[in-house]
Amino acid sequence: MRFTVPLTAGVAVILVAYACGGGPPPPPPGPDLDSLNEAQRVRDSIEAARRAREDSLERARLDRERLEAARRDSLDAVRRASERVRQQLEVMVHYDYDRSNVRPQDAAILDAKLAILQVNPGLRIMISGHCDDRGSDEYNLALGNRRALSAKQYLVDRGIEDSRISTNSFGEERPLDSAANETAWATNRRSEFSITAGGAELRAPGGM
Amino acid sequence: MNRMFCLLAGLAVLTTPVLAQDPVERGVRIGITYSPGVLPGLLVLSGPRSLVLDSARAILARDLDYSDEFEMITLPTGDSLSIGIGREATSEVVAPSSLNEAFINYPLFAALGADFAINVHEDVDQTVVATLLDVRGARIQRQIRLTQTNPTDHDFRLEIHSAADEFVRAVVGTPGVASTRILFINRGRIYRTDSDGADTYAISPSDVEAMSPAWTPDGREAAYMEFPGTLYRHDVRTGTRRVIVPTQEHQNFTPEYSPDGRSIAFSRATSDGTHVYTYNLVDDCCLQRLTVGRLYDNLSPTFSPDGRRIAFVSTRSGIAQIYVMGADGTGQELFAPFDYGVTGSSNAPEWSPDGAYVAFHREIDRSPQIFVMETATRTVRQLTNLNRNSDPSWAPDSRHLAFVSERTGSRQVWIIDIRTGKVRQLTRLGEARLPSWSPRIIEQVPNN
Numbered sequence: 001m002r003f004t005v006p007l008t009a010g011v012a013v014i015l016v017a018y019a020c021g022g023g024p025p026p027p028p029p030g031p032d033l034d035s036l037n038e039a040q041r042v043r044d045s046i047e048a049a050r051r052a053r054e055d056s057l058e059r060a061r062l063d064r065e066r067l068e069a070a071r072r073d074s075l076d077a078v079r080r081a082s083e084r085v086r087q088q089l090e091v092m093v094h095y096d097y098d099r100s101n102v103r104p105q106d107a108a109i110l111d112a113k114l115a116i117l118q119v120n121p122g123l124r125i126m127i128s129g130h131c132d133d134r135g136s137d138e139y140n141l142a143l144g145n146r147r148a149l150s151a152k153q154y155l156v157d158r159g160i161e162d163s164r165i166s167t168n169s170f171g172e173e174r175p176l177d178s179a180a181n182e183t184a185w186a187t188n189r190r191s192e193f194s195i196t197a198g199g200a201e202l203r204a205p206g207g208m
Numbered sequence: 209m210n211r212m213f214c215l216l217a218g219l220a221v222l223t224t225p226v227l228a229q230d231p232v233e234r235g236v237r238i239g240i241t242y243s244p245g246v247l248p249g250l251l252v253l254s255g256p257r258s259l260v261l262d263s264a265r266a267i268l269a270r271d272l273d274y275s276d277e278f279e280m281i282t283l284p285t286g287d288s289l290s291i292g293i294g295r296e297a298t299s300e301v302v303a304p305s306s307l308n309e310a311f312i313n314y315p316l317f318a319a320l321g322a323d324f325a326i327n328v329h330e331d332v333d334q335t336v337v338a339t340l341l342d343v344r345g346a347r348i349q350r351q352i353r354l355t356q357t358n359p360t361d362h363d364f365r366l367e368i369h370s371a372a373d374e375f376v377r378a379v380v381g382t383p384g385v386a387s388t389r390i391l392f393i394n395r396g397r398i399y400r401t402d403s404d405g406a407d408t409y410a411i412s413p414s415d416v417e418a419m420s421p422a423w424t425p426d427g428r429e430a431a432y433m434e435f436p437g438t439l440y441r442h443d444v445r446t447g448t449r450r451v452i453v454p455t456q457e458h459q460n461f462t463p464e465y466s467p468d469g470r471s472i473a474f475s476r477a478t479s480d481g482t483h484v485y486t487y488n489l490v491d492d493c494c495l496q497r498l499t500v501g502r503l504y505d506n507l508s509p510t511f512s513p514d515g516r517r518i519a520f521v522s523t524r525s526g527i528a529q530i531y532v533m534g535a536d537g538t539g540q541e542l543f544a545p546f547d548y549g550v551t552g553s554s555n556a557p558e559w560s561p562d563g564a565y566v567a568f569h570r571e572i573d574r575s576p577q578i579f580v581m582e583t584a585t586r587t588v589r590q591l592t593n594l595n596r597n598s599d600p601s602w603a604p605d606s607r608h609l610a611f612v613s614e615r616t617g618s619r620q621v622w623i624i625d626i627r628t629g630k631v632r633q634l635t636r637l638g639e640a641r642l643p644s645w646s647p648r649i650i651e652q653v654p655n656n
Binding site: 098141 | 396417419420435436437459461462475477479481482505507508521523527528553555556569574576598599641642
């Protein structure tokens with residue numbers, strides 16, 4: 001221990017000198033008590049500074065993580081909300097045999113889409129008309145077009161810009177249920193809605 | 209020219225010629241199942257066997273049966289009985305290159321009920337010769353020498369089909385329709401098959417979903433719709449495809465060539481509904497819309513053979529019915545009469561090549577059935593009633609229709625003879641629909 005003191009003091013002096021940079025020259029080294037205490041103080045203050053720095057880094061890291069988590073949560077929330085909106089948008093409407101008019105019970109489905117289109121002005125959609133396989137194959141292309149058009153017209157009549165909605169028809173070529181019974185046919189007589197642009201982050205209309 | 213031919217295998221029972229009997233007994237047929245009718249009896253003769261000869265006989269027999277112009281005479285199967293050409297009282301006969309010097313047992317054929325007989329033999333130069341014999345007149349009526357000798361070759365089949373058509377022409381005055389092909393859709397791909405259902409394979413790319421094939425009047429090309437709605441012209445022989453440029457916009461379907469092949473009519477789905485358009489293919493110009501109105505659809509155009517009129521489907525009465533207009537869109541009127549509120553929807557019209565009929569399908573109790581309307585009188589006749597039957601397409605003889613039937617449980621292409629109502633199944637795939645029957649495929653058949 002005896003032999004180490006001067007060495008430690010020397011180190012402290014060097015450290016002080018280093019810390020003071022271009023300040024006045026350091027006192028000459030000596031094994032006196034004052035200088036030992038001084039060295040200890042310096043040492044402690046360096047350690048405290050180091051700890052403080054580490055603490056602040058840690059705090060910053062935790063803050064950052066908290067922020068990120070919060071942002072993630074809010075992004076997730078936005079994404080979840082957007083996904084709910086997208087699902088709402090993709091709910092199909094159905095039709096009676098050889099008919100293309102919007103049925104009263106399906107108006108609410110289209111009203112929900114209307115609200116979504118209103119609060120998401122960048123959103124553009126495609127409506128695809130489909131038929132069951134009982135009608136004529138080729139006629140069903142025209143009927144599917146009619147079905148898509150009537151769903152579109154419902155939205156356009158309520159203020160959605162015509163150019164935001166495109167339509168096409170798959171006739172009877174894309175059945176969801178290939179069985180030959182009324183349940184399957186009713187399922188297949190439908191319009192499908194898909195997003196063609198502006199669907200990355202969808203805002204939910206009020207009340208959703 | 210004394211070559212040994214084994215033409216009468218195991219013919220001991222029938223080597224003695226049966227002489228023509230008293231006229232009152234002419235209707236008597238022996239050894240066969242036959243009910244006398246107005247159709248001439250036809251016997252396809254046996255003879256030396258080889259792959260090429262057997263194939264030729266089988267294809268000819270089928271084609272002539274499918275012509276619905278003959279009563280086919282079928283003999284009991286097996287080796288014990290076969291009828292051929294040969295010298296009296298011997299099974300090993302001398303056959304010259306021409307049949308003229310051969311012994312042909314016309315009285316025997318007549319006794320079997322044959323008015324005509326078909327013989328196929330191999331000549332000394334190894335070419336295959338098909339001969340139509342007029343049994344009543346005891347003479348060779350028509351003889352066709354084939355150029356192809358490979359029975360698996362498409363051209364061999366086509367040559368035999370053409371020979372069959374020529375034999376039909378020799379007997380009834382108008383050629384048969386064996387040398388034709390039928391396009392149809394099987395799970396989104398366009399397939400072709402010969403008129404007898406042989407040689408069936410896909411011609412459109414596997415990554416393309418196609419609908420509604422239609423032949424050019426020369427039988428070289430077909431147009432069809434590819435999803436989501438672009439029309440293509442497809443060279444059937446080379447397989448090359450060209451887009452019909454204005455159909456790259458909107459959804460376009462049901463293409464139909466004009467009889468001169470110069471323009472194409474089709475349906476286009478727009479925000480105004482579906483409408484009939486024409487486009488000039490020769491000058492690549494002049495897209496013309498023929499129907500108007502936002503409230504109803506117009507589709508499935510089909511030209512009259514003179515190219516001056518177009519029959520089409522319109523929903524202007526509330527449900528789909530068959531209408532007609534000038535090829536420029538003028539003079540639109542109802543074509544196939546119907547009872548408002550009673551008659552089911554009518555679709556898929558096709559004008560017959562002779563102009564006399566328009567075939568279409570009409571729903572009876574929600575099941576489509578095949579109908580033909582006589583264009584002169586506008587009288588409508590129902591041809592089918594079994595299960596669901598739809599999408600008729602005329603053979604070039606304006607007598608046979610290909611159509612889709614679900615009578616076996618799946619959609620398959622069938623053929624019906626509109627005179628007799630006789631049907632036969634053409635396809636046996638997973639699914640076959642939207643048939644289009646080609647014109648006669650022209651091929652020079654060298655004749656003797």
